[in-house]
Structures are given as structure tokens and as C-alpha cells.
Amino acid sequence: MPWTDILNHDAPLERFKRTLQSNRLASTYLFVGPDGIGKRAFALMLAQALLCENVSEPLMPCETCSACQQVIAQTHPDLILISKPADKAFIPLEAFIGDAEHRRQRGLCHDIGLKPYRGGRKIAIIDDADFLNIEGANSLLKTLEEPPPKSLLILLGSSEQKQLSTIVSRSQIVRFEPLTEQHVATVLQGLELETTTSIEELAAASGGSVARAIELSDEEVFQFRSTLRTALASLDPGRDNFGKDILGFVESVGKDTSMRRARLRMVGDFAIHFFEAVMHTAISDGLAKHSTDTEVHNALGRLPEDPQAKAEAVAVAIERTVLMQGQVGYNASPINIILPWLKDLAACLRGQQINVGV
């Protein structure tokens, strides 16, 4: 029962079982949900189940045939895996259409159209779809619009809002929920992390993501998250030069640009989780699981009193933060991304209009 290793995603699994039983597998899926919750593991297991040569019931790979072994080793000739290199801001164009000397003779768009070697179908998984730029997405359009027979393309992204509309409109969306705190704690117990923060605290702060919990096991990160929440709860996060503190946190990771960008996106994630907790508590009238969270309550006490205005203010703050994250990677210096963001947050959280258009 290999699926039992994949926690908390019964709903998408049931969906794919029904889809296969009725023979309605689409050619392109976009999996969305926070990083570090098992979307990639799910996609690989789905690929294994579809490529297994000894499958006994739908979506139950045998684990032992050579096709299963090749998928597990990520060497199956009909499985194409693409992700963003750590030192790049986006997935390079050559991953889709080959390098300058092999344009359209290599890369995903070419390979997925080849006859399957052994699996009866070609499956491509694009990890980090958040980092598709317009060039990359455009190169994929023809494949999305005229998918080769028996091909399956799965894109993995952290949220629907971060994907280009040209991709979203051509994909079947499958939503993955964050893990429960209990699931995150269970995974962390097996990892032997070196940290003074307790597993319970890490799981509670993780937003349901194992990857985020591991990042938070760095005490500097954990401490920064607390400071950021206090600043956000004040509804004026830019005061006292907090923008410079954020910059300090971003730069403390070292000189590497891609690591700094990842840090700035992390700042955005922390802010989004905070605003989501505020929203959740506001909607559930304080009875929600965040009701013991002091900073969430501080924010609620300061936001506009009218429930609709309150919800609107927080929704715009989330939208503005997603926009901030989208600006990371386009060569703007971090401080020129951070300061306007903080200024807009202070305005929108007080119920003022801001422009969140592109």
C-alpha cells in the first residue's frame, strides 16, 4: 500500500481513482497547495501507478516490476522531470525547448511527443511551476493545447494565484490541503532536527508544511517569524524601520541571490499565513483554532470594526503580499520590493484603497 506513505491527501487520490475508472484522465493537471506537503510525492506515485506493468487494481502499483523500480529511481524513460535549478530565478527555457543548438529537438515539449519507450504513455512533472516565466509558459502552450496522445503533464505550484493565467485556463486544478499539525509533528519526529524549538512549536508554526517546519528549526528564522507577526499585528509594519530588519533577515542568508530571493518569498509566506489566521478567526468569531494566538487577536482588535470591511482589508493584504512575492526574481533590489509592500499593507489594513493590479 504505497499510498499510505502519502499523508492527508485522500481527496485527490479518490478523485484520480474515479477519473481513471471512468477513463477520463485529462492531459494536463495543475496541483496546487503549500510547498512541502507531498504534492511531488503524490505526482510521482501517480506516475508510478500509471506506468506500472503489473498493476492489479487502478492506481495500485506493484512496487516490484522494473517499471516501478525505474520510477522510484527516477530513471524511467517515459518519465520527464523538470524543476528550477537552485541558482536560477526561473525554470530555464531550454528545459522546455532545448538549448540554442537543439531548439525544438530536445526539452520537455519535444520529448513528451515521442513514442513511449515502454510505459504506453509519457508523463512529465514540472516542479516549481511558480517559477515559470512568460517565455517558459509560452513555449508550453502548444503542448497544452494539442497534447500528444497518451501524454500526461503535471505542474506543481504553491497556489493558483501564482500561476500564469495561460497555464491555469488549460489545466485541471487539483487542490492539496496543508498537512495537519499532527502529521507534520509525526514527520518531524523521524528527522532528528538539531534545534532548541520543540516539535510542537515547529508543527504549530509550519502552516502544515514539513519543508517550512524544517526551515523554522533554524532559530533565526523562528525568531524572525515572531517579530514579523508582531509588526503585522500593529497594522503598520513599516514603522520603526522594520523594512530594514526584513532586509537584514533576507541578507543574513549570505550573498547568493537565489537564497536571498527564497528568503524574501518566505517572508511573504509568513505574512500570508498570519493574515489567513486572522481571516479564519474573524470569520469563525474567535472560536477557531487560532483563538489563543495573541498577535492574531491584537490584529483583530485594530482592524476596521465592520465585519465586511475587516474581511476586505485582510483579503487585500493577502493579495498585495502575493504580488510582492511575484516581484521577487525580476531583478528589483529587495528593499525596493519590501518598502512599497509595507506601505501598502499599512494602508489597506486601515481600510484604504490600494492598487494591487500588475
Ligand SMILES: [Zn+2]
Ligand atoms: Zn509495478
